[in-house]
Amino acid sequence: MKNKSILFILCALVLMDPAAFAQMNPKVKFEEALKLVQNHYVDPVDDEHLVDVAIGAMLTDLDPHSQYVSREEAEAMKSAMEGVFAGIGIQYLKDNESTRIIQVNPDGPAMRAGVKVGDRIVTIDGEDITGIEVKNQDILTKLRGERGSEVVLGIRSSNAEAVRLVPIIRENIIERSVQEAYMVDKETGYLSLAIFNNTTRKEIDEAIEKLQDQGMKKLIFNLQGNRGGYVEAAIGVADEFLPKGKIVFYSVSNTGAKDYYFTGGFGRFYDGEMVVLIDEITASSSEIVAGALQDWDRAVIVGRRSFGKGLMQRTFPLPDGSELHLTGARYYTPSGRSIQRPYDKGREDYYNEFNRRMESKELLEEGHVSFADSLKFSTLTNKRIVYGGGGIMPDYFVPINIHLYSDWMTNLMNSGLVTNLCFEYVEQNRTPLTASHPDFAAFSANFAVTDSLRNKLIAEAEAVGIAVPNADKSAKESIDVELKSRIASLLYADAHYGARVHNEADRSFQAAMKILNDENLYRKLLNEQPSSKQKKGKR
Numbered sequence: 001m002k003n004k005s006i007l008f009i010l011c012a013l014v015l016m017d018p019a020a021f022a023q024m025n026p027k028v029k030f031e032e033a034l035k036l037v038q039n040h041y042v043d044p045v046d047d048e049h050l051v052d053v054a055i056g057a058m059l060t061d062l063d064p065h066s067q068y069v070s071r072e073e074a075e076a077m078k079s080a081m082e083g084v085f086a087g088i089g090i091q092y093l094k095d096n097e098s099t100r101i102i103q104v105n106p107d108g109p110a111m112r113a114g115v116k117v118g119d120r121i122v123t124i125d126g127e128d129i130t131g132i133e134v135k136n137q138d139i140l141t142k143l144r145g146e147r148g149s150e151v152v153l154g155i156r157s158s159n160a161e162a163v164r165l166v167p168i169i170r171e172n173i174i175e176r177s178v179q180e181a182y183m184v185d186k187e188t189g190y191l192s193l194a195i196f197n198n199t200t201r202k203e204i205d206e207a208i209e210k211l212q213d214q215g216m217k218k219l220i221f222n223l224q225g226n227r228g229g230y231v232e233a234a235i236g237v238a239d240e241f242l243p244k245g246k247i248v249f250y251s252v253s254n255t256g257a258k259d260y261y262f263t264g265g266f267g268r269f270y271d272g273e274m275v276v277l278i279d280e281i282t283a284s285s286s287e288i289v290a291g292a293l294q295d296w297d298r299a300v301i302v303g304r305r306s307f308g309k310g311l312m313q314r315t316f317p318l319p320d321g322s323e324l325h326l327t328g329a330r331y332y333t334p335s336g337r338s339i340q341r342p343y344d345k346g347r348e349d350y351y352n353e354f355n356r357r358m359e360s361k362e363l364l365e366e367g368h369v370s371f372a373d374s375l376k377f378s379t380l381t382n383k384r385i386v387y388g389g390g391g392i393m394p395d396y397f398v399p400i401n402i403h404l405y406s407d408w409m410t411n412l413m414n415s416g417l418v419t420n421l422c423f424e425y426v427e428q429n430r431t432p433l434t435a436s437h438p439d440f441a442a443f444s445a446n447f448a449v450t451d452s453l454r455n456k457l458i459a460e461a462e463a464v465g466i467a468v469p470n471a472d473k474s475a476k477e478s479i480d481v482e483l484k485s486r487i488a489s490l491l492y493a494d495a496h497y498g499a500r501v502h503n504e505a506d507r508s509f510q511a512a513m514k515i516l517n518d519e520n521l522y523r524k525l526l527n528e529q530p531s532s533k534q535k536k537g538k539r
Helices: 002-015 026-040 047-060 071-082 136-143 200-213 231-241 285-295 353-359 407-415 417-436 440-446 451-463 473-491 495-505 507-516 519-525 532-536
Strands: 067-069 084-087 090-094 099-104 120-124 150-156 164-169 171-174 178-183 188-193 218-222 247-253 258-262 274-278 300-303 311-317 323-332 376-378 385-387
Touching: 026 047, 047 067, 047 323, 067 071, 090 136, 099 417, 120 136, 178 200, 178 495, 188 200, 188 507, 200 231, 218 507, 231 247, 231 285, 247 285, 274 285, 274 507, 285 300, 300 507, 407 417, 407 451, 407 473, 417 440, 417 451, 417 473, 440 473, 440 495, 451 473, 473 495, 495 507, 507 519
Parallel strands: 188 218, 218 274, 274 300
Antiparallel strands: 067 323, 084 171, 090 099, 099 120, 120 150, 150 164, 178 188, 247 258, 247 323, 311 323, 376 385
């Protein structure tokens, strides 16, 4: 009997050999696991939710950018990338107590209904939206809807107690990818791009044409904070600056096959000195464009090393409207540099890169990044040394303004205190302000934030628990920029003037102007000989 028991146990162990189960079909295994949970878990389960979580976890294990997107998220992303949504044409700021309108689109449905900058939204379709418990996303959802549908706002204007009801018919609102385009001086244009979407090529083409009509011969192209978007849009943007037949990038799939993407020769700005601004947030399609312009020695890259996203995702729709965004290839610049930085230590480590760069002082001082010789490449025209291994290294380094990323500044700007204080200040001083600063040029050159205004903001911030380092000179300067920016946009009824104030204080923008105003420095950074421009003629 004892021997029979031993034999039974041995047979059982053989049957339980993991190798015996290794050939199990993974699909069948997943279905069996789901069925066990459905039948035996202690509480009722949501099958769809379980599957969504399982798919998301599976893609998370692949790389940092492959992801599962729910039906609702997919629809929202599609609207954002198409650059069009149905709304009323306003920008607003939600603070702890109310929602104040800070911009009204010219000739938009809200403006035609009589809504003005400074008005407060108290109700939407009869529902109270005041109070800290109402979230910003809740308000956005209520304001947007179907084109042609009506939304009724309860508006309280400045210095008025009564709330008036304002019915507004929603219309298609274009969310522009070109944020600002203007002339800095008689020869220098400025163009800022926020995203690469379906309307980007058309927008940038129109912006460049307009700037050239105003005399643009040099360009500052701002890609700071641009996280990317459609790769087709990146090709179109590069086409504006590189002549026909130039490689914009190439991709390599899992089979090793290479696909090359070239310019088509339909651009407007092939000549003229050009500086591209990048930072640690600049990613994906932005890096494709910056890398191409650097590799062809078409522009000086200014700022800090970019994010380092060089994985190309393909979208695979699922029957219920959800999507798989699956990495299918890697991006390489024309010289052969990989844009993607390593992610072998896991997703959490990958997205902790900003903190690592701060701790290493890479973002604060030049010279804290080293590269292996294997990552050394040459540009295609002037044979300058550039580096691969993840992200685009600038030709001219600019340190980060640490206050812009500080907790106190984030809390201050999200509190609504800056906007509220500036509204009060402009309302009380509009007449003397416009008399002494009749246009933005005069305001930009002569207006300075007073100590009393800044100190009032600091006191209000500290009263709600926001500790401002008011003994720090650079912190005060950062506060003054925010105040001056908001006052400019309110005084001249155009948010773009606020952006100009930020630009004039931005270190990278200042560096770009320095480079464009010093021809020898510009040529030195591109490794051009003094006479090379005359020899090359049109590029």
